[in-house]
């Protein structure tokens with residue numbers, strides 16, 4: 001009898017006739033089509049960089065309604081919000097449940113130091129939800145809401161990455177497949193795009209940030225390998241988004257943006273890298289993105305979390321660590337949490353006191369202003385009375401009209417003053 005280990009060295013045998021397992025890929029294909037696919041993509045970048053437009057352009061659907069531009073003095077939210085939109089889309093009988101996680105508010109504040117935090121929390125809570133399902137007794141159908149790709153929109157400044165970009169990528173690169181794109185690249189010339197891309201790549205390498213690269217496998221055909229290498233060369237993709245169709249000078253109808261000097265075509269590789277981004281994200285590497293999320297990113301998170309919970313792995317056997325040490329560690333964690341909460345409360349208190357002080361100062365200034373106003377009005381009234389007195393004393397009686405006029409002025413001022 002063959003031992004279990006014999007499989008590794010299994011000899012190649014020739015078949016004497018058709019057996020049928022060559023049909024396995026078709027079986028997998030049919031099953032996947034029946035089940036449908038899911039994909040969750042996050043978009044991050046300051047408002048107005050074209051995130052919703054690009055998502056609509058990528059999936060060729062109005063996933064996002066046209067956004068209302070808020071009036072200039074409208075109250076803005078004070079934190080980064082996380083919003084997700086899902087849609088069931090279908091192409092040639094293949095169904096895809098697409099979820100887009102938007103992060104409005106990112107980078108929009110005066111102080112953006114912690115803009116990355118709600119985003120990391122959101123990604124981790126999705127990992128936690130998956131881990132919780134895996135730990136259930138019945139785990140027949142796992143719902144995968146993990147973020148499979150994060151498109152990070154870089155402002156088309158033409159300089160280099162800003163501190164907020166670096167901070168965000170550093171915090172996120174080991175939790176999500178990062179896909180940096182240069183937003184609104186139609187605002188830069190070809191040369192500017194080339195040098196900007198190089199600087200962005202240098203910054204990414206300098207800060208040891210890992211971004212998603214389409215993997216190149218040796219056993220694939222030459223054409224696929226060449227395509228993948230071409231995709232890699234375009235990173236960070238310089239994109240242009242538009243869900244409008246426009247007529248070109250040569251009579252074609254294209255998705256693009258019209259300028260006095262011509263039309264920038266979204267789907268034209270000579271104009272921007274939109275096609276390459278779509279190729280990687282949807283047409284060739286969606287499954288790779290999901291696999292890397294599961295096998296590398298989630299796996300890292302899961303094992304770190306289990307280790308933090310006191311579970312260690314010893315040659316594939318899980319065993320509990322010393323309970324006393326575990327309790328001490330738990331207590332330390334709890335105390336650290338309490339200290340953090342206390343700190344946060346202190347900060348909130350200080351902020352509230354500062355706000356109250358500012359309000360009091362403003363009321364004080366208003367009172368002073370009112371006081372000055374009243375004093376000036378009284379002074380004016382006093383001068384007028386003095387003047388009247390002088391006239392009376394000098395024996396020049398006022399004419400009846402003058403008397404009436406000055407009486408009316410005095411009562412008007414008094415009344416006005418009292419009303420105030």
Ligand code: GDP
Pocket residue numbers: 045046047048049050051052053054067183184185186187239240241242257
């Ligand atoms: P979001 O706030 O990041 O979702 O940005 P929107 O998608 O709402 O776009 C903001 C504005 O930029 C809109 O007026 C879009 O028409 C415009 N826009 C979107 N994509 C591009 C682009 O690639 N180039 C240029 N020049 N403008 C764009």
